[in-house]
Amino acid sequence: MKASTISDDPRDMVKHIQEDPNSLLHPLYVYIVEGAIAAALNVPLTIAMLATPKLRTRREFQVITGLAATDAVFGLAFVISGVSRIHVMRQYCSTAMCEIPLTPRWKCSTLLYVQLITIAFQLQGVLLLAVAVDRLLAVITPIKYLQFNVKYTFVLAAGPYTLVAVATVTNVLIVQNDRTLVSPFCFISFAVYPGFHDYIILLRIFCVISSASIYIVIVAHLNKHLSRVSAWSREQRSLRRSTFTVGLTTVNAVVFLLVPDVIVYFDILDWSQSYSAVLYSLSMANVILNALILVFRHREIIHSFKRFVFVILFRRSPKAKNTVMVLSTNYSLDMNDEDPRTIVKLLFLYIAEGAIAAALNIPLMVATLTNNSLRTRREYQVIIGICFVDAVFGIAFVLTAINRLEIIQENFYTGIPQVPRCVCSTRYYVHLLTIAYQLQGVLTITVATDRFLAVMTPIRYLKFGTQYTVTILAGPYLYVAICTVINAVITLQDDTPVSSFCLTVTAVSPTFYYYMLLLRISCVFISALIYVVIIAHLYKHFARIEKMQASSRESSQFRSIRRSTITIGLSTVNAVLFLLLPDVIKYIGVFDYSRSNVTTLYSLSMTNVVLNAFIFAYRHKEIMENFKHLMCTLLRRRKPDDPQTSNDAGKVLPNRKAFD
Incomplete structure (x- = not known):
């Protein structure tokens, strides 16, 4: 049987929080800390890859940049949601008692963090599948893959965002006049249209399973190819390296996204209600581990970030001094x-x-x-x-x-x-x-x-x-x-x-x-x-x-x-x-x-x-x-x-x- 992470009746949930405010307050502080760590790791990674022409022009780093940017948005959304919900708690809860009123669903749909979380939730699955398909093409047909033009890159980069944008806007339009009373904390299962909540969970489950299946095919092909080829070209080594990196992120997604989503959707052992805070924290653990995987697998990202910090601190490129001296004899x-x-x-x-x-x-x-x-x-x-x-x-x-x-x-x-x-x-x-x-x-x-x-x-x-x-x-x-x-x-x-x-x-x-x-x-x-x-x-x-x-x-x-x-x-x-x-x-x-x-x-x-x-x-x-x-x-x-x-x-x- 399918279940939400919290009671299906918002009145029961609000009553529980009124009786024990700490049951919500403590997880919110955890969300803020996790979100801040995730954003602090992924924002520099995203900037470092965007700031380096050699990285941002390579297709394998473009898809990795998309994943890092999505994880950064997810972390920021966690922080904003935690702060906003603590503000609601302090607004309605005094030292003596809590009186938390319900609010119409359409008001929740106007909150920034609700939209950010739903967008990031979908993108985590859709981008993972898009990257898996891209790696499949890179490994199965490497020569043809290297010849793909800008149109392919544009479809790969813009396609997932277009799909998610259309789905999110559709949900916003549906709930625009929805006066169903929900918790003022605007948990995602209440803040969005009920059918849309099921859709985003099933979407991520489907995307992660599909990505894992694709990587099984990729691993089998690589093992077969390695036994047949004694030497790899530089481009093929780069493709293999980035493929292995994204493969690790897929394993990370299976453990920290797929398993919690299945538990939440099918209410296995009633854990979706008993351990809701832990299950949602696992999503942020996935984001943090993704950043660490990128750091340890791609040293060039760290070198790029060091160079970027140098430019910010000293207001010039590391090569700028010599460049100005050479250019001083040239004129406009x-x-x-x-x-x-x-x-x-x-x-x-x-x-x-x-x-x-x-x-x-x-x-x-x-x-x-x-x-x-x-x-x-x-x-x-x-x-x-x-x-x-x-x-x-x-x-x-x-x-x-x-x-x-x-x-x-x-x-x-x-x-x-x-x-x-x-x-x-x-x-x-x-x-x-x-x-x-x-x-x-x-x-x-x-x-x-x-x-x-x-x-x-x-x-x-x-x-x-x-x-x-x-x-x-x-x-x-x-x-x-x-x-x-x-x-x-x-x-x-x-x-x-x-x-x-x-x-x-x-x-x-x-x-x-x-x-x-x-x-x-x-x-x-x-x-x-x-x-x-x-x-x-x-x-x-x-x-x-x-x-x-x-x-x-x-x-x-x-x-x-x-x-x-x-x-x-x-x-x-x-x-x-x-x-x-x-x-x-x-x-x-x-x-x-x-x-x-x-x-x-x-x-x-x-x-x-x-x-x-x-x-x-x-x-x-x-x-x-x-x-x-x-x-x-x-x-x-x-x-x-x-x-x-x-x-x-x-x-x-x-x-x-x-x-x-």
Whole structure:
């Protein structure tokens, strides 16, 4: 008979925890420690393999990197789940008693660690099977395997993640409106759709059994081949070594994943309830052992990690000193083809544009943040995010120009020298530009999606809680931070000579540069399409109100939503004109404008930033009123609540919290 790891009735489980809180509290501390160890082992391994071109370009290490990354995510998910559940325990349990209420299942589906655990749970099985199939092909047909092209590598790398993503999204959609009461600790067996929980257990059981069966075939073939061949080529020795490594991880999975999953699913000897904490801990033991197997089987990973740490600590590649000396006699032809005086004028133009952009956006951001009635309303929070990114972009323009002016001054008569790309990756203004560049696109589509929900489902939108707000505010920054760190890790090992100006097109990895262009193009284009739908809906809505002659009945919240939607719509039109079109020209190279008019194209990005500030100031008078109030407060040194300088801007619209 099939059983969960805990009682099938959440009320029984909650009652048991209320009677004995330590029965849950102690295992949670174990989960946190195990998860932290797993993440601490696997994150460096993943970074070391990604940071070394010789490793990340070899297919056997690409699949091993996928396993290490999945194990790292699983460890982090364990830590987050342990901390979150301890927080719930302390919230509802006092020293005298515990009163733990049940919660709807759909709320559990919105928790980050629930999705991370379900994704990692599936990937542990699917990736293991994918790697086993890859090793089977490598051993059975080694010559043909070495000739496989990029398409095979892409399918091998993206296939498992696509399968898991589709299954996870399907579960989220199913439980989106599921109001079944479950434990607030959101154990996976309760937090996901019941059928989906059975699916992920059976999926991992099937994948591990299939992988073990495949490795039996591989071992038999290798034994037969070894008796027939006296010498192996270097490539064949590498394949055999990585095959044996992944074989050890499969044995590890059989012992620490398959056996616990079978016990849990079939409730053997009733251990699934009596030893649930131990069974789940075995999953993390598998993750830790995987990391140790990789370390002892592949010394090159450790050497790569040592080199990576050296670069981080000393801000240069171990070979960077000699490289700079050799390159000091080489010059950037692109820059030296132009008159240095012309370059200086263009850089002063960058300083002026960046200073104007920062001078406009910083006061707008401060004025909105200092007013409680504005900063607590979601429509103004997204405006704050846009102003912040635009201000950072302006500051980055100024810092970039100043740095390049110093380089020109030092090398005016000798020409602009070249440096390794890894040197550019240590300059902060390069990262400021790349971060702002990505955020301009990602924030545009995030805000467009937010406005779409606000217009299409206004009543439900007003009821969205803090979790939604945190997601739309933190999500874009987290995504961009991850992408930027990956680029930094890659370029820290890159000794390719580039101009010491560290132009963005050369300072970052070439692939990452085109990724940024395509990211901003796709984000702005999709945002424009979303606003076409929004405009059509608003036009239809206005026509219906006018027909009913009930425009006066429209609430202040809906008017606020409509007003901020139009504001962000104007900002999107601005992005289409001054971001999308220049990016398309730079990416495609229309009429070779991307080289002959590169200064104009980059200046248009700053024009977008300046116009955004004017749009926000003109469309939202309450921001300007609050800015005036703030200036009066500073100049007259009066408190903000002084009756003579009381701010009425915050009274224009009621606080959104009243409707949460």
